[in-house]
Amino acid sequence: MQPAGVLHSDGRPCPQAALWRNGRALTTPPEAPQGKVAERRGTWLWGGVLWLHFGHFLVESTARLWALDHLEEEIDGILFIPKRPRNGGEVAGYQRDFLALLGCDKPLVSLDAPAQVERLIVPGQGFGLGSLITGTEPYRNTIANRFAQEIAPEGPEKLYISRSKLPAGRGNLIGEEALETYLAAQGYTVFHPEKHGLREQIAVYKAARQIIAAEGSALHLLGMVARPAQQVAIVVRRPSSATRGLEQHLQSFAGITTATLCHLTRSWKPLGKAKARLWMGELDMPALQDSLRETGFIDDSGPLWANLDPAEVRARLGDDFELVPEKD
Template sequence: MTGRVTSHNRPLQRPDPLEGWSRRVEILTDAVVIPPLERSFVQPSGILRKNGTFCAQGAHWRKTRPLTVRPQKPTGPVARLPGTWLWGGVLFRHFGHFIVESSGRLWPLPNLPEKIDGVLFTPKSPGAGYAPEPFHLDFFAMAGVPRVYQADRPLQVEKLYVPGQGFGLGEIIEGTDHARAYFRNHFARNISPNGPEKLYISRSKLGRGRGKLLCEDHLDTLLANQGYEVFHPQAHDLPTQVARYKAAKHVIASEGSAIHLFAMVAREDQKLAVMARRVSQATDFILRHARSFSGVDPVLVNTLHRSWVPENESVARLWLSELDFTAAHRILSDHGFISGPSWEDPSENAMEDAKKKASGVPLAPIISEGKPT
């Protein structure tokens, strides 16, 4: 099968997209899978081998550290899960984190030496409900997953394939060669392109409390006048989203999680422009993912006048930003996405209105180098 299959594993180490545990598969029998007991950033959770040792191969990494660490061995009886399973790791309920962080162990699926019963996960948040969301089911169907099982209690698994984490947040955002090949050759192959050649992936209809560009509805109108379909992915199921992303030759996207799904089905001959809405490492992750998985070289349109955040908050995902429309037009025009006369910014009154509608709470300016951005 693709990747190295082992029955033992090295000590825990950082994911390396070129070599090491992220490109191997360990096979375990009668291992015990233990879900987290409490909500926290780093959680004791994961896999104990039959002999009681921690299977570091199954740990979930984000950036420079594992978010799942060795759990305690259960003291009472443990339920048994019969059959043969692939270890999926942590099942996130947030769309963006799910796409990037719950898909990194699917890469061996086409090349496993035997039929499996499904993919086994632990939940990120215990007690939050275990039923998968529709987008989970859509994604797994496109991934060729026969069944998904979440461990809501310790389980002894008859047979478990434990692949290394081939994709995720951090240096591994570009994926291993195995992970990239899996998405390129096997993911969503049954979804045909369906949609226009020009697509704008908008965040303008997201509700309050979500980071976005202020007056993005103005940008919607300007791009619609350029022949772009203004597409709101949250209003469509994942197969519809994928069909649109496959069909478009020119894609402009307001920076967000939708671009991660685009990256998984994009082709090298497509053009992508990303409208920055914040200053964040997440922006770099999005660009690197799109570039490494598809070969597309994204154009970053980073022309923010000023940015705001709800008072007493600082996280970049909540930023509400004012776009310099004239500068954005220049970049998009220079790269062949649009043509025609320059754009003008919305009025100050329109911006003030947009701030009130987008948040509903007092906003504070983001300070950069001693000055508001």
């Protein structure tokens, strides 16, 4: 938990300003700041906690922007506090782009110190992890009616959203490069979203008819722009409740029931204590091929998909990873 948030002018905490996840508040009322506090004139919208992490930004930092459809007066901008104080006032380009894609041209400000705001509008949290992953109706309506409306579909009909170019230690899939080769032979274009701007990602996601994706944050952006006629398969890379959250997001926002494919022969983790999001799943290629055929994402052409050689996997991982023991 993090002491952070909004206080009324008399020092009382504003409970609507808290960030909630999985049924608990991640931010708790802070103590009143001591000494002189910078003043910020005008009327501002409370945005909450600003994450630089792409997925958490989409799900938790945009959660109050539904209020843009319900403002009764002009605002001067949107105020956030950084998730990590060391990031101070840093705002990423994609975060400004997201706001612009909602049709808002106001400044997005991350406060690097406490501030006394002349007037602050504090909407409730309309999206989040856990029970909030389906979004409130006002939040879903705002995304459906405002977000990325001017971006036209542009890209291939068959798309594989990959994690293979992300740095090691980000929860990668072992064998993903081989999977890319197999899917390319089936007519899929391999797409690395981190190599493209927000607008290009959205155009490509809108254009695809069939999408296979390594489980990860990119699916949250897809959920905001997808349409019911699209088919989506999720290739699970770790044992995590986050997969269920992605399924619920796509179902609630886009009316898509995903084909969720969990075919891992083994899981590996960094030595010592490591969160499950950092684990690396080793793909069971034959089982994955069978499931993709059964769900209509690939046909029967081409060779049988082969698993990686265990010795090759061990050599790739080196001495920094250990096998996750199987549960009894």
